[in-house]
Amino acid sequence: MNIWLIMIAGGLITFGMRFSLIYLFGRFEVPETMRRALHYVPPAVLSAIIFPELFFQNGSIALTLANTRLIAGLAAILVAWFSKSTLLTIIAGMVVLLLLQLL
Amino acid sequence: MSEARKNFLEGARAEVPLLIGVFPFGMIYGALAINAGLSTTAAQLMSSILFAGSSQFVTAQLTHDVTPAAVIILTIAVVNVRHMLYSASLAPHLKDLSIKWKILLSYLLTDEAYAPSIINYEKEGIHTYKHWFLFGAGFSLWFIWQISTAVGILLVGFLTNNDILKAIPLDFALPLTFIAMVVPVLKNRAMIASALSAGLVAVLAFSLPYKLGLILAALTGIIIGTLLEEKKSSGSTL
Structure with missing residues (x-):
């Protein structure tokens, strides 16, 4: 019984947060600074997800050549920069990671 | 093909690389929830009631550790606070939609649906059917999340004693897809x-x-x- 209470309350709160600003936005004038700030949500959030995935190995920061995900990630960043192709970026990152794991 | 359908399919297509990373994640969640002592029904339904990967892992774990309900609920809230940022970021693009659309799209608003959609919106600008893009991305993620949870629940015994899955770095598809999205911006x-x-x-x-x-x-x-x-x-x- 307890788990259902937790799931329903947690679900409602999660939905409420997802809905909050989508609902409120049409109802009042949004300041210009905030509008501008919102453009930085994608690069900021995505980088905040990407960086720890690359820099951490087994729970600690690993700035070494032995950190295969960091090397593969850097390769993917280069390919993304020049190709602007999602598919090529993913293939490049995966291939580099698999090759490094085999070495 | 209608514009709505075209945008829906574009959103679903943009989601595909992310689904590769999400599928094993959903399976692991399903297996972990069963191991934590949840019933099959609760484990499966959490994927549609909460529909938020990391908070589902946390909930399963904390339930297993017999944490007080209030603490678990508060933890879910904190883990999911970032969705308010996504809500704020997408809000200008969805402001003219009906309340029904806003509710539906909010329910589907995850990290993985947000990322391709906002990148598409910032690039393509305003057009009438663009909410179908988010719907396509969000729905395909929702669908795969339910399926992968079910597979994880069914294969729980196999998954908990299997090292092969750990050797295949499918989870790396997620950061790679995010890299492909953020670099061009x-x-x-x-x-x-x-x-x-x-x-x-x-x-x-x-x-x-x-x-x-x-x-x-x-x-x-x-x-x-x-x-x-x-x-x-x-x-x-x-």
Whole structure:
């Protein structure tokens, strides 16, 4: 019984947060600074997800050549920069990671 | 093909690389929830009631540890606070929709649906059917999340004693897809500074609990980007 209470309350709160600003936005004038700030949500959030995935190995920061995900990630960043192709970026990152794991 | 359908399919297609990373994640969740002592029904339904990966892992784990309900609920809230940022970021693009659409799209608003959609919206600008893109991305993720949860529940015995899955780095498809999305956006100094500062703070603050490091990092990146842009624009008026 307890788990259902937790799931329903947690679900409602999660939905409420997802809905909050989508609902409120049409109802009042949004300041210009905030509008501008919102453009930085994608690069900021995505980088905040990407960086720890690359820099951490087994729970600690690993700035070494032995950190295969960091090397593969850097390769993917280069390919993304020049190709602007999602598919090529993913293939490049995966291939580099698999090759490094085999070495 | 109608415009709505075209946008829906484009959203679903943009979601495909992310689904590769999400599928094993959903399976692991399903298996872990069963191991934590949840019933099959509860484990499966959590994927549609909460529909938020990391908070589902946390909930399963904390339930297993017999944590008080209030603490678990509060933890779910903190882990999911970042969705308010996504809500704010997408809000201008969805402001003219009916309340039904807003409710549906809010329910489907996850990290993985947000990312391709906002990238598409910032690139393509305003058009009438663009909410179908988010719907396509969000729905395909929802569908795969339910299926992968079910597979994880069914294969629980197999998954918990299997090292082969751990050797295949499918989870790496997620950061790779995010890299493919974020790099083309880095067109000026403010964007690059925003991304780098957020990444740096995310690494330094990674050990904070409940994804607070992620929120701190995102806020840092947003503030740095906005400040640099304002400096530039106020500089040019002098």
